[in-house]
Amino acid sequence: MKETAPQHGVFKRSTIGRFAGEKRSTVGPVELFFDLVYVFAIVQISHLLIGHLSWLGFAQTAIVFAAIWWGWNYSAWVMNWINPSNGIVQIFVTFLMVLALGMAVAIPHAFTSSGLLFAICYVLMSLARPLFMILSFRGKQLAHNYKLLGAWSAMAGVFWIGGAFFEGQWRLLIWLLAVIIDYAAPRIDFKFPGLGSAPMKDWNTDPEHLAERNRLVFIISLGESILLMGNALLAHHELNFILITSLVVGFACLSALWFNYFAIADEEIHGGKSDTSALRSAYAYAHALMVGGAILIAVSIELRLTHQHLNTAMILVTIGGPVLYLIGNILFLRSRFGQLTNSRYIAIAVLILLGICAFVWQEAMPILALSTAIFLIIGGLAFLTARKRTVTDV
Secondary structure, three states: OOOOOOOOOOOOHHHOEOOOOOOOOOOOHHHHHHHHHHHHHHHHHHHHHHHOOOHHHHHHHHHHHHHHHHHHHHHHHHOOOEOOOOHHHHHHHHHHHHHHHHHHHHHHHOOOOOHHHHHHHHHHHHHHHHHHHHHHOOOOHHHHHHHHHHHHHHHHHHHHHHHOOOOHHHHHHHHHHHHHHHHHOHHHOOOEOOOEOOOHHHOOOOHHHHHHHHHHHHHHHHHHHHHHHHHHHHOOOOOOHHHHHHHHHHHHHHHHHHHHHHOOHHHHHHOOOOOHHHHHHHHHHHHHHHHHHHHHHHHHHHHHHHOOOOOHHHHHHHHHHHHHHHHHHHHHHHHHHOOOOHHHHHHHHHHHHHHHHHHHOOOOOOHHHHHHHHHHHHHHHHHHHHHHOOHHHO
């Protein structure tokens, strides 16, 4: 039987689901449009950390990032099943964009005056997605799955909204509990008293679509580094040799990170585990660490371009970014390919050793020397990965 072509842009419930066929995994323009909000959100997260370089600032930034990432992650998974060319879907995604924009606007003061706006927008996103899926796929397994997901989101939402009425460390602790609830739900198959469970085998996912969506958001996180580098240069009235050299080294480090990530792109699409449990670990969790690491790298580059001497916070961010990315990369490779990644463990050990040296000799170590050492480690790993091109060898 000849395959029926999708009815693009039609406002019909019958065309909300993705059509089978070779275009099943296509990332639609509305998905790319949705990601534009997260360009702004990532910029806001970076500025939040830059303005609060303390242990409390790190903790607050981590909570905000966890919410922003989970909002994007669950939205990407929803689009795994719905047709981006359907008019109803496009209106729904636009609605999610407005809520995501509200979250992004609230980020700078999420732990002060804008906490309620941040929480309300996040909770509305968390509830709107399962409600849309329940109505669109009623009577099907996917509707049951999203009923359970919605129940967990509602439970976490109580703590998100409730935490916004507290201040200081109390808000931090309550929101941390909300994050734990959100992130734990998939790990226990969304088991909820009286409703049952939704094991991963009951989620018919498309690995190619998820892979493409996560690659795109990782590129966005790298693009943030370029934006911060440009803004850092604009802050200087005159360019000098040290500044230009630091810029080149910073960009080289970004390029090495890009090569390290995309050297395994072909294997990611055409091979590896494709069951939903593996995809959940590889994309929902591992990519959270990798994107978070890329944001820290962006912040560290900005700090190194705008400061003349090393300090403890700068060293933590500079070392922590690549380490966090590599931990996520290890989890990703193990989840999708089940491989032992010795080169990543060695790189992490070398980075930690470099960090210790930077702490001990921070008054004497030039910033450019630390930047160059980071590039040599990440660049060497990227060269090894790109050279072998086979996941089993890296």
